[in-house]
Amino acid sequence: MKKLKSHFWYTKNQRNGILLLLGFILIIQGAIYFIDSHVFKEVDVESTRVLAYQHEIDSLKVIALERRKPKIYPFNPNFITDYKGYQIGMSTQEIDRLMNYRSKDLFVNSSKEFQHVTKVSDSLLKVIEPYFKFPDWVKKKKKKKQREKRFDHTVKKDKSIVSTTDLNLANVNDLLSIEGVTDALSERIIAYRTKLQGFSVEGQLFEVWGLNKDLGKEILETFSIVTRPVIKKINVNTASFKEVLRIPYIDYDLCVKIFDFRDEVAELQSISELKQIEGFPLDKYDRIVLYLLAE
Known part of the structure; x- marks a missing residue:
């Protein structure tokens, strides 16, 4: 009994400490009540500032969603997989139509043909068409057909x-x-x-x-x-520089060489002597001698 009583017996200092602790607890509880009641006022969700913050948050959410969307890169529509078709918004039926067409070893070579085979809507085709990448030979074939079409209409x-x-x-x-x-x-x-x-x-x-x-x-x-x-031929021994330069097949550099050679030999005895000029275009000799002679 004495031991049990000792547990409920406090000294004066202990009693003062307990009272002080209770006082602190009451003060803290009162402060919390006061802050909840007076400091934190009700927020007006319709205020201009709150609406502006909400708009900014919504914009950031949209940007985050766009970033999470899978990017579409150029692709050949003949090799669309189930997953790729799902990514670009095609239905299961549309993908199956393309797969059945390809199983016959056939290819789509234009956006119009792709829509004809898959039956995709105009709105979806408008979105995915810019990403279609057909082989170069298909593009060349299209251009050739366009030229032939224009030719047929003439x-x-x-x-x-x-x-x-x-x-x-x-x-x-x-x-x-x-x-x-x-x-x-x-x-x-x-x-x-x-x-x-x-x-x-x-x-x-x-x-x-x-x-x-x-x-x-x-x-x-x-x-x-x-x-x-x-053709009135020009005498290479007496012609002026401008006269020789006007002859077809003779450019400025060759004309200079001809006149340097003429100065060196004093006078050409035969027009075939032109072949002795260093760098003379022998493949054009038959053409040049149509306009030149040596007298």
Whole structure:
């Protein structure tokens, strides 16, 4: 009994400590009540500042969602997997249609063909079409078809409607009778013919800028050199620098070499002596001697 009583017996200092502790507890509880009641006032959620904060938070959420979205990189629509199709928004049925089409070893080569096979909506096609990447040969094939389509819509030219078959007398309209010859090309052919004073050999036609070999051969199937041009040759021993420079096939550097050689030998006895000039273009000799002579 004495031991039990000793547990409930406190000294004066102990009693003062307990009272002081109780006092502190009451003060703290009162302070908490006072702060809850007076310091923290009700927030007006409709205030301009709160709405601005909320708008900023919503914007950050949208940005975070966009960043979490999978990025779409250019791809060949012929090799779409189930997961890839799901990523770009295709339904299971649309993916299956493409898979069935591909199982037949067939390929889609355009956005229009992709939509025809898969039956995707116009809105979805508009979103994913910019990411389609078809092989280079498909692009080239499309361009070729476009050119052929434009060609098919043009009026076929009648080769029989020509005023002459002489290449040196043919006019613009005569040359336009050949498929593939444009207005600009026909004018260039005539301008170059004028510069040469007339075509002396058929090979000169292929020297026209922008004329490919196949089209040149087609022109020569209708036109040929009937009238040989009469070219007034220049005496290389007495001609001025400007006169020689105006000759086709002779550029400034070659003209300088010719005059240096003429000064060295004093006078050319034969036009074939030009071949002795260092760096002389032998492949153009037959063309150059059409305009030069040595007397």
